[in-house]
Structures are given as structure tokens and as C-alpha cells.
Amino acid sequence: MADKDFDDTEVPGGEDPEANASGSDPQEGQDTxxxxxxxxxxxxxxxxxxxxxxxxxxxxxxxxxxxxxxxxxxxxxxxxxxxxxxxxxxxxxxxxxxxxxxxxxxxxAVAKGLLPVLDDLDRAEKHGDLEEGSPFSAIAEKLRGVAERMGLSTYGAAGEAFDPQHHEAIFQVPTPGTTEATVLEVVEIGYRLGSVELRPAKVVVAVPAE
The missing domain is CATH 1.20.5 (Single alpha-helices involved in coiled-coils or other helix-helix interfaces)
Incomplete structure (x- = not known):
């Protein structure tokens, strides 16, 4: 009888011991x-x-x-x-x-006007008409000096290789021992002014004999 009365005794304050035993804290629940x-x-x-x-x-x-x-x-x-x-x-x-x-x-164009005069001087020199010290010889030297200062140059000489780009063949002469076309004789000398060709050289060409 004493044990039963002890079990039914309520805990003061009405708190549930199991609830307290669970360890839950109301403050911790609020923080969460x-x-x-x-x-x-x-x-x-x-x-x-x-x-x-x-x-x-x-x-x-x-x-x-x-x-x-x-x-x-x-x-x-x-x-x-x-x-x-x-x-x-x-x-x-x-x-x-x-x-x-x-x-x-x-x-x-200016130099071309001098070519006929220069040609005459060349012919006169070949015929011995330009005697050294003569007035005609002095005039020839002056004209040739003017042509040289202008940049006028001559080309075409016997023995050089024939070039159809710069030589004008008057006729061909078959020549024994010749292996390639060669200038045999210059009939009319060629003239250039700088890189401009004023007149091709007219030549007689020696060609290989058949």
C-alpha cells in the first residue's frame, strides 16, 4: 500500500518528468x-x-x-x-x-637634225678632207663636241656580232670560217641618245658559207 501511494503522487508544479527528461530547450527552438x-x-x-x-x-x-x-x-x-x-x-x-x-x-628630236651633218663629216674624214689644223677640221670638232655633250653616242663597228635589234643589214656576204653573223662593214653608223635609239647602224653582214 505504501508503494502504490508513492507512485500516484504528483510532482509538484505539474511538470511532466518525461518532458523534462527529453532535454528540449524552448530558447533553442526559438533560435532555430x-x-x-x-x-x-x-x-x-x-x-x-x-x-x-x-x-x-x-x-x-x-x-x-x-x-x-x-x-x-x-x-x-x-x-x-x-x-x-x-x-x-x-x-x-x-x-x-x-x-x-x-x-x-x-x-x-633635236639631235636627229645633226645626224646628216655628222654623216657628212664622217664622209669628209674618210676622203681626207678634214686636214688637221684646217678651218673645216675645227668646225667638225666643235660640232662633234656639241653632239657629245648632248649625250649622243655612236655604235656599230666591223667585227662585232650582228644584232637585228640594233643593226640594219644592207646585204649578206657568205664568208668561209664564219660561224655566226658578224658585221663585216659599216655603211652608216648608228646613233643613240641615252637609252633612245635614234638610228640603227646600216651594215654589211658576214654569214657562214654553206
Whole structure:
């Protein structure tokens, strides 16, 4: 009987011993709920940083693309400038070359007027009419000096190889022992003025005998 009365005795204060034995703390439960309430806000803040990062990356990519376009444009402009400079340099070179050729042609037109006189001097010299010290010889030397200062030069001599580009063959003479066409005699001397050929040399050509 004493044991039964002891078991039915209520604990003062109406507290359940098993509930106290569970070890749960009301304060700890409140802290857990607060952490759960703060968690969605932290996640939202994390989402906002990610968006900023994406926007920053997009802006960086756009800036890089603009830089690439500007770099390509600059390269194209530099290439165009170099091409224009090269074209201008070629134009100046061609113009200078053409100017020199035109000057030579103009001088050649003047020099051609002297060729008949020079031919007469050559014929007179062959016939012994240009005696040294004579007035005629002095005039001949002056005319030849003027032609030389103009840049007039002669070509065509016996024994040189025949060149149809510069020699005009009057007739051909088969010559034993000749292996190639050779100038045998110069009938009329050729003249050049710089790179301009004023008159080809008229020659007699020795050719191999059959």
C-alpha cells in the first residue's frame, strides 16, 4: 500500500518528468526558427550578387568586342594607308621614268637634225678632207663636241656580232670560217641618245658559207 501511494503522487508544479527528461530547450527552438526565417533573405542576397556578376561579365564581353572591332578597323586603316603610300611611290617612280624618257625623246628630236651633218663629216674624214689644223677640221670638232655633250653616242663597228635589234643589214656576204653573223662593214653608223635609239647602224653582214 505504501508503494502504490508513492507512485500516484504528483510532482509538484505539474511538470511532466518525461518532458523534462527529453532535454528540449524552448530558447533553442526559438533560435532555430529565427535562423530559418533569415535563410531565405540570405539566399535572395546571394541571387542579387550573381545577377551583378552576370551583368558585369556581359559588359566586359561587350567592351572586349568593341575593342576587337576598333583594333580590326585600325589594322584595316593602316593597311589602306600603306597601300596608298606604295601606290603613290610607284606613281612617282613611273612619272619620273616617263619624264626622263620624254626629255630624252625631245633631245633626240633635236639631235636627229645633226645626224646628216655628222654623216657628212664622217664622209669628209674618210676622203681626207678634214686636214688637221684646217678651218673645216675645227668646225667638225666643235660640232662633234656639241653632239657629245648632248649625250649622243655612236655604235656599230666591223667585227662585232650582228644584232637585228640594233643593226640594219644592207646585204649578206657568205664568208668561209664564219660561224655566226658578224658585221663585216659599216655603211652608216648608228646613233643613240641615252637609252633612245635614234638610228640603227646600216651594215654589211658576214654569214657562214654553206
Amino acid at each position: 526558427a529565427g535562423e530559418q526565417a533569415e535563410r531565405p533573405q540570405d539566399e535572395a542576397e546571394g541571387d542579387e550578387l550573381t545577377v551583378d556578376d552576370i551583368l558585369g561579365a556581359a559588359q566586359s564581353a561587350e567592351a572586349a568586342a568593341e575593342d576587337a572591332v576598333l583594333a580590326d578597323l585600325e589594322t584595316q586603316l593602316l593597311n589602306d594607308l600603306k597601300r596608298l603610300q606604295a601606290e603613290y611611290a610607284n606613281y612617282r617612280r613611273r612619272t619620273e621614268e616617263q619624264r626622263e624618257v620624254e626629255i630624252e625623246r625631245a633631245q633626240g
